Amino acid sequence: MTVLREFWHKKHLYLFLIPTFTLLIIFSYYPPLFAIYNSFFQWNGFSARVFIGITNYVQLFQDARFVGSIGNLLILLGWSLAIGLSVPLIVAELIFNLKSSKASYFYRLMFILPMVVPGLVGTFLWRFILDPNVGLLNLILEAIGGPEWRQPWLGGTRTALISFMIMGFPWVGGTSVLIYLAGLQGISNEVIDAASIDGAVGMTRFLRIDLPLVMGQVKLMLILGVIGGLQAFTSQLVLTNGGPGYATMMPGLVMYQEAFQYNRIGYANAIGVITFLVILFFTFLNMKYVRSSAEYY
Amino acid sequence: MAKQSLKYRIQKMDIGINIILFILVLLTFYPFMAMLFMSLKDNPQFIHARWVPTLPLHFENYAYAWKAVGQFVLNSIFVSSVSAIGGVFFAALSAYVFARFQFPGKTVLYMLIISLMMIPGVLTLVPQFLLVRDLKLLDTYWVLILPYLAGAQPFGIMLLRTFFEGLPHELFESARLDGANELSVMRNIAIPLSMPIIGTLMIMNVTGTWNDVLWPSVTISNVKLKTIVFGLWSFQSQYYSSWGPLNAAYTISAIPLIIMFAFTSRLFVQGLTSGALKV
Structure with a gap:
């Protein structure tokens, strides 16, 4: 009774929440449930659904295109985590060690500035650079090692996946640099002074003091990187559509093609559900094992 | 002597x-x-000297490109500003209630919102498409606004709640003693003090909507409604060999964001660095 009375007494508070929850119920809660439901059906999106149990899931793991795409995904994910965590940390550490605050601001601004160019434009520009005939990369390679150093890049079965790894060189993610810098700046001057008196400078300080104290940021970006990386397929969609062959196929791209080219909604949804379960698993791992004393908000 | 050499070493390190x-x-x-x-560049310049600047400059490429993608830019400005302002506004309303009040079901409702951050876009893309198709929203501006409004809620509420909770309680108490109602306390105290974080959130939402290509690519087929990044995708396959205008269109796609950034960069760089994203 008291809960009900309190509820009634504070009913005006719930009014503030109505817009959020109206939007969320329609566009955020309903679709995933609908996807899970559909994944147990054979459905083209128009005619009647046919219940087929877990057949979609079984078929997926016999689908060479999907199984192959998982390998591609793991390679690209591993690569993007390795460079996405390390390069911004090195750059943040360099900026942190600058004495001049003007210079520090200049570099922070410069590295965040590419954010204003749409990601897809960056992808298209890298296709120019990787162009097999007139691209800059082949031009440079030929100048160094002669014509046999030229590569087909996005067009070659063996080089297509590598092309996606090269894109974005030198991989300084501005937002990540700023997040790391926030962590480094949170280290108190006393700690750094005390360390330098004890002779901890340069590499020693980095390994013994800075790195442990930004582990919170590292973990945050690790989990964000895994969640983002598992779903990535836009560049593949617009540049190669998974080819040549299935050399750059991604699970998300299989889903996109199944849903929007072949109208196999149930099958496509099964891929979405699997991705969700994998992400859930990593989130769980993160909460159980790697979550440190640092609190996520 | 020792002091001087230390200073010298620091200077040398800074140069490196x-x-x-x-x-x-x-x-x-x-x-x-x-x-x-x-x-x-015009095409001959492009073919002969692609990777370095050349003269004369062909500014007419921009006029040509604007004719092709101008409408897309205006569409993007409209949908990304409406969804950013609306999304942050609704998130702020909810975040304020979560930050300042106790009420039955508070924890459960908050967890319900936050848990959405674990739902990947890959899972929702297809069913969301079917939903808006059945709601007859395909090929309308609504389809480019409503899902982004919803998408902005979880992260926005989380960030703003944390920020609102950090504001000093005394401010709110004194305003209430002066007889201000809750809405005006929010409008006159909480919102102005939170402008850096609200600005940061707006920029994140604008760039997110601006850069999205998947959602427009499945929900928009009317050329008049295309957003710029999605428009570029079709533009670049149609005009693949008119490189000058193509690159002019790429540049045009970034100009509105550059203008926004010019006014807000200090805010954003500081907002992020000063731990807007607390870890």
Whole structure:
């Protein structure tokens, strides 16, 4: 009774929440449930659904295109985590060690500035650079090692996946640099002074003091990187559509093609559900094992 | 003597760091510089000297490109500003209630919102498409606004709640003693004090909507309603060999964001660095 009375007494508070929850119920809660439901059906999106149990899931793991795409995904994910965590940390550490605050601001601004160019434009520009005939990369390679150093890049079965790894060189993610810098700046001057008196400078300080104290940021970006990386397929969609062959196929791209080219909604949804379960698993791992004393908000 | 040599060593270190960082800046910027060079070339210049600036500059490429993608830019400005302002507004209303009040079901409702951050876009893309198709929203501006409004809620509420909770209680108490109602306390105290974080959130939402290509690619087929990034995708396959205008269109796609950034960069750089994203 008291809960009900309190509820009634504070009913005006719930009014503030109505817009959020109206939007969320329609566009955020309903679709995933609908996807899970559909994944147990054979459905083209128009005619009647046919219940087929877990057949979609079984078929997926016999689908060479999907199984192959998982390998591609793991390679690209591993690569993007390795460079996405390390390069911004090195750059943040360099900026942190600058004495001049003007210079520090200049570099922070410069590295965040590419954010204003749409990601897809960056992808298209890298296709120019990787162009097999007139691209800059082949031009440079030929100048160094002669014509046999030229590569087909996005067009070659063996080089297509590598092309996606090269894109974005030198991989300084501005937002990540700023997040790391926030962590480094949170280290108190006393700690750094005390360390330098004890002779901890340069590499020693980095390994013994800075790195442990930004582990919170590292973990945050690790989990964000895994969640983002598992779903990535836009560049593949617009540049190669998974080819040549299935050399750059991604699970998300299989889903996109199944849903929007072949109208196999149930099958496509099964891929979405699997991705969700994998992400859930990593989130769980993160909460159980790697979550440190640092609190996520 | 020892002091001097230490100072000298620090200066030398600073120069070294500056050189490394500057090279990284140049490498990061080169593709975008190349885009600017290429946007001002005609086809012969492009074929003979693609990777370096050439004269004369062909500004007419921009006029040509604007004719092709101008409408897309205006569409993007409209949908990304409406969804950013609306999304942050609704998130602020909810975040304020979560930050300042106790009420039955508070924890459960908050967890319900936050748990949405674990739902990947890959899972929702297809069913969301079917939903808006059945709601007859395909090929309307609504389809480019409503899902983004919803998408902005979880992260926005989380960020704003944390920020609102950090504001000093005394401010709110004194305003209430002066007889201000809750809405005016929010409008006159909480919101103005939170402008850096609200600005940061707005920029994140604008760029998110601006850059999205998957959602428009499945929900929009009417050329008049295309957003710029989705429009570029079709533009670049149609005009693949008119490189000058193509690169001019790429540049145009970034100009509104550059203008926004010019006014807000200090806010954003500081907002992020000062731990807006607390870890």
